[in-house]
Amino acid sequence: MSTHTEPRPPQQEVSGWAIGGIAFAATMMTLIGVFQILAGLVAIFDDDFYVVTRNYTFDLDVSAWGWLHLLIGVGVLATGFGLFARKTWAGVAAIMLCMLSALLNFFFIPYYPIWSLLVIGLAIWVIWAITRPGAIET
Numbered sequence: 001m002s003t004h005t006e007p008r009p010p011q012q013e014v015s016g017w018a019i020g021g022i023a024f025a026a027t028m029m030t031l032i033g034v035f036q037i038l039a040g041l042v043a044i045f046d047d048d049f050y051v052v053t054r055n056y057t058f059d060l061d062v063s064a065w066g067w068l069h070l071l072i073g074v075g076v077l078a079t080g081f082g083l084f085a086r087k088t089w090a091g092v093a094a095i096m097l098c099m100l101s102a103l104l105n106f107f108f109i110p111y112y113p114i115w116s117l118l119v120i121g122l123a124i125w126v127i128w129a130i131t132r133p134g135a136i137e138t
Contacts, residue, residue: 021129022091026083028126029094032101033077035119039112040070053110065108072101083130094130098123 042049043066050062076097082090102123105116 021132022083022086025094025126025129026080028122028129029076029080029083029098031080032098032119032122032126033073033075033080035115036069036073036076036101038073039115040066040068040073042066043069050111056110058107062111065111068104069108072097072104076101091130095127098126 043062045066047062050065052059052062075093079090079093079097083094102120105119105123109116
C-alpha cells in the first residue's frame with residue numbers, strides 16, 4: 001500500500017468578473033430564447049406579419065423561418081437555464097447556439113431588420129461573456 005499521492009495543480013480562483021459574465025450570459029440567453037420563440041410563433045401563426053423583400057436569395061416561406069426561430073429559441077432558453085446551474089455542457093452549447101442564432105438572424109434581416117440586429121448583438125455579447133478566462137469550469 002502506497003501513500004504516495006500525485007500533486008494537484010493549484011486551482012485558479014474564479015474572478016468576480018467571470019461569475020458576473022456567466023450570470024449575464026445566462027440572463028441574456030434566457031431573454032434571447034424568449035425573443036426567438038416569440039418571433040417564431042408570430043411567423044407561424046401570421047404569415048403576413050413579416051414583410052418579405054423581393055429577389056432575396058434566401059427566400060424561405062415565413063412559416064419555415066418561424067419554425068427555425070422557434071426551435072433555436074427553445075434550445076437557447078434551455079441552455080440559458082443550464083448556464084444558471086453552471087453546467088459545463090451549457091457553456092459549450094451556449095456558444096454553438098448563439099452562433100447559430102446570430103447566423104439565423106443574419107439571414108432574417110430582410111424580414112425584420114431591427115429585431116434581427118438586436119438579437120445578433122445580444123448573441124455576440126453572450127459569446128464574449130462565456131469565453132472570458134475562468135468563466136466556464138471544467
